[in-house]
Amino acid sequence: xxxxxxxxxxxxxxxxxxxxxxxxxxxxxxxxxxxxxxxxxxxxxxxxxxxxxxxxxxxxxxxxxxxxxxxxxxxxxxxxxxxxxxxxxxxxxxxxxxxxxxxxxxxxxxxxxxxxxxxxxxxxxxxxxxxxxxxxxxxxxxxxxxxxxxxxxxxxxxxxxxxxxxxxxxxxxxxxxxxxxxxxxxxxxxxxxxxxxxxxxxxxxxxxxxxxxxxxxxxxxxxxxxxxxxxxxxxxxxxxxxxxxxxxxxxx
Amino acid sequence: xxxxxxxxxxxxxxxxxxxxxxxxxxxxxxxxxxxxxxxxxxxxxxxxxxxxxxxxxxxxxxxxxxxxxxxxxxxxxxxxxxxxxxxxxxxxxxxxxxxxxxxxxxxxxxxxxxxxxxxxxxxxxxxxxxxxxxxxxxxxxxxxxxxxxxxxxxxxxxxxxxxxxxxxxxxxxxxxxxxxxxxxxxxxxxxxxxxxxxxxxxxxxxxxxxxxxxxxxxxxxxxxxxxxxxxxxxxxxxxxxxxxxxxxxxxxxxxxxxxxxxxxxxxxxxxxxxxxxxxxxxxxxxxxxxxxxxxxxxxxxxxxxxxxx
Ligand SMILES: Cc1cc2nc3c(=O)[nH]c(=O)nc-3n(C[C@H](O)[C@H](O)[C@H](O)COP(=O)(O)OP(=O)(O)OC[C@H]3O[C@@H](n4cnc5c(N)ncnc54)[C@H](O)[C@@H]3O)c2cc1C
Numbered sequence: 001x002x003x004x005x006x007x008x009x010x011x012x013x014x015x016x017x018x019x020x021x022x023x024x025x026x027x028x029x030x031x032x033x034x035x036x037x038x039x040x041x042x043x044x045x046x047x048x049x050x051x052x053x054x055x056x057x058x059x060x061x062x063x064x065x066x067x068x069x070x071x072x073x074x075x076x077x078x079x080x081x082x083x084x085x086x087x088x089x090x091x092x093x094x095x096x097x098x099x100x101x102x103x104x105x106x107x108x109x110x111x112x113x114x115x116x117x118x119x120x121x122x123x124x125x126x127x128x129x130x131x132x133x134x135x136x137x138x139x140x141x142x143x144x145x146x147x148x149x150x151x152x153x154x155x156x157x158x159x160x161x162x163x164x165x166x167x168x169x170x171x172x173x174x175x176x177x178x179x180x181x182x183x184x185x186x187x188x189x190x191x192x193x194x195x196x197x198x199x200x201x202x203x204x205x206x207x208x209x210x211x212x213x214x215x216x217x218x219x220x221x222x223x224x225x226x227x228x229x230x231x232x233x234x235x236x237x238x239x240x241x242x243x244x245x246x247x248x249x250x251x252x
Numbered sequence: 253x254x255x256x257x258x259x260x261x262x263x264x265x266x267x268x269x270x271x272x273x274x275x276x277x278x279x280x281x282x283x284x285x286x287x288x289x290x291x292x293x294x295x296x297x298x299x300x301x302x303x304x305x306x307x308x309x310x311x312x313x314x315x316x317x318x319x320x321x322x323x324x325x326x327x328x329x330x331x332x333x334x335x336x337x338x339x340x341x342x343x344x345x346x347x348x349x350x351x352x353x354x355x356x357x358x359x360x361x362x363x364x365x366x367x368x369x370x371x372x373x374x375x376x377x378x379x380x381x382x383x384x385x386x387x388x389x390x391x392x393x394x395x396x397x398x399x400x401x402x403x404x405x406x407x408x409x410x411x412x413x414x415x416x417x418x419x420x421x422x423x424x425x426x427x428x429x430x431x432x433x434x435x436x437x438x439x440x441x442x443x444x445x446x447x448x449x450x451x452x453x454x455x456x457x458x459x460x461x462x463x464x465x466x467x468x469x470x471x472x473x474x475x476x477x478x479x480x481x482x483x484x485x486x487x488x489x490x491x492x493x494x495x496x497x498x499x500x501x502x503x504x505x506x507x508x509x510x511x512x513x514x515x516x517x518x519x520x521x522x523x524x525x526x527x528x529x530x531x532x533x534x535x536x537x538x539x540x541x542x543x544x545x546x547x548x549x550x551x552x553x554x555x556x557x558x559x560x561x
Contacts, residue, residue, distance in 0.1 A: 013515070017383035026384050098352070099361040126379050127495070128364045130352035133322065137356035142426035143322050145349045148489065158430065162489045163345040164443075164498070165262060165434035170321065172427040182496060183483060218361035219388040227378065227385050230521060233542035239555045242527065242545050249542075251504045251525040252471075252560075 001055045001152070003046040004114040005080065006105055007039040007062050009071040010125045023223040026125075028092045035071050038120025040078075042180045044187040045150060046118050047079035054152055055116075057081050061108055063101050065092050069203065076198035077190035083201070084108060088208035088215045095126055100208075100215040102134035107211050109139060114175065116157070121146050121179040132179035142172035148183040253282030253372055256332060258341035258350070259300050259309075261288060261320070262434075266296035269444040270342035272303050272406035277399040279407070281338045281372055283307045286413070289325055291318030294415075301413040309413050314420040319429040320346055326353040328421045333358055333394060337372070343398035355396035362396045363388065367403045381495040382518035401443060402501040402522060435488055442474040442491065447504045448523070450476030450493055452516075453484060454509020454530065454549055461486045463553045464508060470560050476500065476520075478510045494519035509549050512537025529553070 011017065012032040020027050035043075049055040060075035062068040063086045072083035086104050088096045109117065122129035136143035144150075144159035148167070151158050152174070160169045162181050172178075190198075208215050236242045246252040255278045260267035271286070278284055285308045288297040297311040310332070316324050329350070333339055339354060341347035343365045355362035367385075368376035374389045375397065442448060449471065451464035461481070468475045477487035479494060493500055495518040505523035510516060512528070512535055520526070521540050528541035531548050538544040545552060 011380070016514075017380045019384045026380060097361050099356060099359075102356060122496070124381060124495070127377075127381065128352075128362070129348050130355070130362050130364060133349065133352035134356035134362070136322075137326065137353040140424075143349075143353065144427070145322070146345060161345075161349075163434075164490060165432070166488060166490045167433040168319070169430040169432075170319075170427050171430050173425075176426075182479070183489065218392050219363065219390055222374065222387040222389055224379075224384050224386050227382060230526075230540045232539045233526075233544070235538075235544045235546065237545075239545070239547075239552055239559060242543055242556065243559050245543055246504070246525075246527070249525065 001116060002057045002059065002112065002114040003049060003055050003116045003118055004059050004061060004109060004112060005039070005043045005046050005075070005118050006131065007043060007060050007071050007075050008036040008123050009033050009062060009064055009068040010036045010123055013037055013124055019224055019226045023225055025093050025224045035074055036120050036123045038122060038180060038182065040187040041182055041184050042118040042120050043075055043078055043080065044185050045180060048185065049152065050079070059084065059112060059114065061086065061105065063088050063096055063104050065089050067092070072203055073198055074190060076201040076203070077195040078188065081201065083203040085203060085205045086208055086211070087205065096215050097217050097219065098128050098130035098134055099218060100213065101131050102138055103213050104208055104211060105135050106138045107213065116152065116175065117177040119177065119179045121181055132177050136177040142176045144170055144172045144176060145179045146181045147178050148181050150178060150184065253337045254335060255282045255284045255338040255340060256329070256336040257284055257286050258329065258347060259286050259288045259296060260342050260344050260346060261290045261293055261296045264290050264292040264296060266299045268299060269406055269441070270344055270401050271300060273401040273404040274340060274342040274399045275303050275305055275407040277366070277369060277404045278338065278340050279305055280369055285310060287312065287329065287332070289317045289320060289328065291315045297415045301415050302409050302411050304408040304411045306411045306413040309415045310418045311415055312418050312420050316420060316423050320350070321427050321429065322349045322353050323424045323426045324421065325350050326357060327424060329354045330357040331421050336394070338395045338397060340397045340399060342401045347398050351396055351398050358394050358396065360392035360394050360396050361390070362398070363390060364398050365400045366397050367400045381514050382521065383514065400499060402499045435490060439468065440472065440474045442476055442498050443500055445474035445502055447471050447473035448476045448500055448502045449473045449506045449508070450478065450510060451481055451487065451508050452478035452510030453480035455481060455486055458486045467553055467557045470557050478516050507537050508553060510537055511535045512540065
């Protein structure tokens with residue numbers, strides 16, 4: 001079984017996000033970038049399936065700026081066998097929409113013929129939660145989103161999904177797309193020898209233009225602004241004072 | 253302009269709150285047709301017909317839709333799309349599963365988790381865990397949208413829409429339902445409760461979480477949790493509040509033993525009044541709290557629960 005894992009280079013989740021004063025976006029120049037945390041979980045699951053000898057190859061794909069190559073090197077250091085970089089933007093501020101990403105991934109799936117695509121359920125930058133579902137639609141494949149448990153048997157995957165009311169388990173036909181939630185596993189760290197070894201693993205590079213895929217956004221961004229901020233209120237010194245204040249302000 | 257709105261239905265039961273909030277979000281977009289989908293959905297359909305501003309309800313009843321699996325449900329919605337300019341739903345996990353698939357079938361970019369409608373093609377949404385607000389204008393012929401329910405008031409009742417049964421589409425036979433593990437509770441729902449009491453890692457164990465629940469029950473509140481509390485097994489996944497959990501905006505949110513990571517704030521910072529109880533006076537949660545109490549929760553919570561008699 002071949003597994004494809006899309007990995008996105010995003011602002012590190014620990015970095016404080018700053019909105020640019022001119023309203024054109026979030027400042028990404030000179031900030032720490034990392035692999036989207038949900039994609040780390042997807043990749044970890046793929047590697048575990050390979051270690052359990054249920055998969056023979058794990059291919060990581062990243063779509064974005066040239067520098068996404070670093071994210072792919074990380075994926076290779078973690079255990080992916082090879083990487084495919086699709087350069088689709090010159091400027092890191094130019095986020096490629098999930099629909100365009102899904103179209104690029106579809107072209108790669110058509111070539112590589114994986115049985116399973118394991119993707120993060122959302123990217124922590126645009127918070128769209130869409131790429132996996134869109135790719136499934138374009139391919140006409142089954143989908144299992146928000147996975148917190150996964151097992152693959154013969155021609156099916158059984159997936160437990162985190163839903164509003166609790167958990168739902170479904171069985172989907174392979175080939176399939178599973179999007180993962182954070183509780184599926186705890187990703188490993190890359191060891192130094194593996195980081196060095198990763199430098200020799202194959203990393204193919206192409207561009208969206210070469211693939212003839214239009215990545216023009218469908219959603220024109222008119223502005224990006226700071227959300228309304230809350231200011232800290234007061235400190236109360238006791239439970240009694242808390243109850244009193246809550247009653248005074250009508251909150252209770 | 254015409255809107256097709258996917259009603260939130262679980263096992264035949266309409267979630268009136270989520271559906272009515274999506275109706276009020278869509279009010280300016282055009283005439284609203286609600287789509288009720290389920291193995292049984294006649295009751296849900298007639299309930300949806302009574303929501304103010306709904307003109308028509310379409311009812312697609314078939315065992316195929318019992319668990320609203322994404323593949324058949326999105327096929328059905330796409331097959332109805334030609335008559336509508338906007339295809340919308342409340343941003344529940346169910347709709348987040350289905351709507352991007354619908355959008356891709358219609359060659360449109362889904363607009364997820366919209367928090368404000370500017371006009372029929374311009375919308376606001378939060379990005380970066382709520383750290384920035386983006387205004388986007390869709391160039392797509394059909395707009396596929398999910399609405400963040402916490403920012404819209406529910407539409408009222410008193411509507412008298414007509415209900416029409418519609419033909420179902422084929423079964424693509426790609427997926428099947430195995431089982432649900434859904435919690436049933438007498439407490440109000442997290443996303444519509446007036447008061448939410450949430451516990452974090454500071455609670456320390458599943459047993460100790462009873463302290464949070466007792467306080468919540470005293471207040472008639474829903475119970476929430478941080479991701480750390482859920483990951484540690486103190487609380488079930490459906491209680492998680494935050495970037496990857498539920499987004500809530502109750503009148504009163506009480507955060508206990510929660511540090512206030514940005515990913516947690518993303519799910520609760522629009523609450524009207526925020527109370528934080530934490531033993532660390534430097535905890536970032538205090539920066540968004542209206543009332544902060546620096547205290548050991550094991551003393552403060554029982555005391556607070558007692559004093560609410
Ligand atoms: C991609 C991503 C998505 C995420 N999504 C979410 C999400 O949706 N929701 C979410 O909540 N988190 C989310 N997180 C996790 C988030 O970053 C934090 O790790 C998490 O919110 C911390 O939970 P906590 O505040 O309970 O735990 P901690 O940060 O460990 O805080 C525990 C707090 O309890 C206090 N405390 C301990 N003992 C006591 C006591 N006896 N009395 C009083 N106070 C006490 C401590 O002072 C501390 O402030 C996400 C993270 C990532 C990377």
